[in-house]
Amino acid sequence: MKVANKKAIVFGGTSGIGLATVNKLASLGASVIAVSRSPEKAGDLPTGVSVKQCDVTDRQALAALFEDCAPFDILVSSATGGTRTLGPLITMDMDGYQASFDKLWGYANVVRFGTQHLSENGTIVLVSGAPARRAKPGQVSLSSVGAAVEAMVKTVASEIAPRRINVVSPGIIDTPMYPAEGQSRQESFTANTASHLIPRAGTAEEVAQGIVFMIENDFVTGTTVDVDGGWLLS
Ligand SMILES: NC(=O)c1ccc[n+]([C@@H]2O[C@H](COP(=O)([O-])OP(=O)(O)OC[C@H]3O[C@@H](n4cnc5c(N)ncnc54)[C@H](OP(=O)(O)O)[C@@H]3O)[C@@H](O)[C@H]2O)c1
Known part of the structure; x- marks a missing residue:
């Protein structure tokens, strides 16, 4: 697909x-709609980008947004969904664990209500996370939600062909998802990536490159690309 x-x-x-x-998509000449619950947080966006407000857990609002924007060619979701709870299962806050699955829902x-408006050669990319296939202690919520995302995509790929759907799985990426600031932020990235083959946090742009690869390559569907600094081998 040419973007x-x-x-x-x-x-x-x-x-x-x-x-x-x-x-990245805007720089390649796509017209892009960026969606989140509080889109004003985005600040200045490039020409060709508009913003819309929608919570992906609100099915009615989502269906209306798709009706409004249809037709379209590319659907990406990296929405975290809501809160996520970390920690070992045996001491887990079970409401928090269940809420972590808002990312999956x-x-x-997005796939359920968006695919019907996606062009015939359209493509979808979702974002899982390295713990889906190699989790560290305390990551049971990340691991089970990520694995569920990847399993969902494998099944859905055969249901929506010739449209394509794929996953990009990031390792530790330096984004606002991590609230720590200053020195403690850097120290946490250094400590948490020390055993990785590429011992640093990745950038959001490096993950976006993986997403664009999945969008552009017409011979890829139902699979996952890891952009994780070697997390899976560490
Ligand atoms: N950063 C990492 O190290 C890392 C590692 C592995 C996997 N991931 C995964 O990568 C994806 C993106 O993470 P990120 O680091 O880019 O996070 P981020 O910087 O916190 O961005 C999350 C985005 O999702 C939006 N969002 C959250 N809940 C939403 C909802 N219910 N409806 C609509 N939009 C919603 C947020 O905007 P609003 O708050 O305005 O809604 C925000 O735009 C997530 O699925 C995350 O689990 C990240």
């Missing part, structure tokens, strides 16, 4: 990986 002159909708497109994807809603 130029295509219409793209990016959920979570106002921060981090989604925002980097919005910028948000993605499922």
